[in-house]
Amino acid sequence: MKGEGLTLVNGEPAASLNVMDRGLQYGDGIFRTLKADSGQLRWWKDQYQKLSEDCQALGIHCPEEDLLKSEAVRVASNDNVGVVKIVITRGTSARGYKIPELAQSTRIVTGFPGAPSISNQVEVRWCKLKLAHQPRLAGIKHLNRLENVLARSEWNDPDICEGLLQDESGHVIGGTMSNLFMVEQGKLITPDLSGCGVAGVARQRILRAAMRHGRPVQIEHLDRERLLAAEQVLLCNSLIGVWRVGRLETRGWPDNGWADKLKFWLNEDH
Structure with a gap:
């Protein structure tokens, strides 16, 4: 899965998601999109701080910074990757809006080619x-x-x-x-x-x-x-x-x- 389209779900290469994930069912989650260059993540500290604050605002468990950064760097280190998208959902649950007591958040980290530059x-x-x-x-x-x-x-x-x-x-x-x-x-x-x-x-x-x-x-x-x-x-x-x-x-x-x-x-x- 090297290069464009590399996705890690909870740290493992994947191309699918549990259909009962609340991010899919209800949009119950948050995301960040950041620039990457040869494995270097642009403004990482600011990006993680914002991600953490958004998770806290919605009551979603935020992954540890070192864990999430290691996954983002792994994705960003692949050829042609210039953009990394990080999605954190509340995880899976039974049908219905009620939040499960022991919700386990889902981490989705995907690499994309860099966006073409546009005139300033x-x-x-x-x-x-x-x-x-x-x-x-x-x-x-x-x-x-x-x-x-x-x-x-x-x-x-x-x-x-x-x-x-x-x-x-x-x-x-x-x-x-x-x-x-x-x-x-x-x-x-x-x-x-x-x-x-x-x-x-x-x-x-x-x-x-x-x-x-x-x-x-x-x-x-x-x-x-x-x-x-x-x-x-x-x-x-x-x-x-x-x-x-x-x-x-x-x-x-x-x-x-x-x-x-x-x-x-x-x-x-x-």
Whole structure:
């Protein structure tokens, strides 16, 4: 199983999963997707910390860091692997939503080829789908991603790299697969994710770096009109790094240097 598609389930090579696994039955689990290069896992400490926090928020047993890292490195060391995806489910149970008292989490670690690079300037669009509020799940990268799947199905134009999502109140939340920053009067602002959305590791690293550099990011509710009036709009995640939005439908933005600044901050410490 060397190379593309190598998967470890609970540390063993596998190509299938127990049909009673709660990740399959109910989306009862969390996941992380990270870059890898010759067995080196990018931002591992941050990735594991976020995975651990998400597991804790859902009451799922989180695997020990050394065990999970060894499995991720094993997968990442195979030829052509540039992306590693880690899924932790609550494990198997009988039919029904009730959580078993002695749930044993399932670890799924899969390697994929590296994603092709895309121009740093991207075109995006608004999505029609509106995200529902659920503060209990807000920020968590859980397996229930139907909203993202449906939003991403709204377009097939290869020139459009991402779709921007609003919540049911009209607040801008981010992209279907990315977090969002905007520049207003020289200040960085990112959406409040207390009601919905995923608080990604790249977002977290930028927030932390901005604080170190004395440029703290404001976390606020943003509406569509305010975003369109911004001086710059940027998107980020663990695989793409930082994208500068060059065009959002009819609105365009020239480069003003903020994308390079965020890229530097994002990769400042490893």
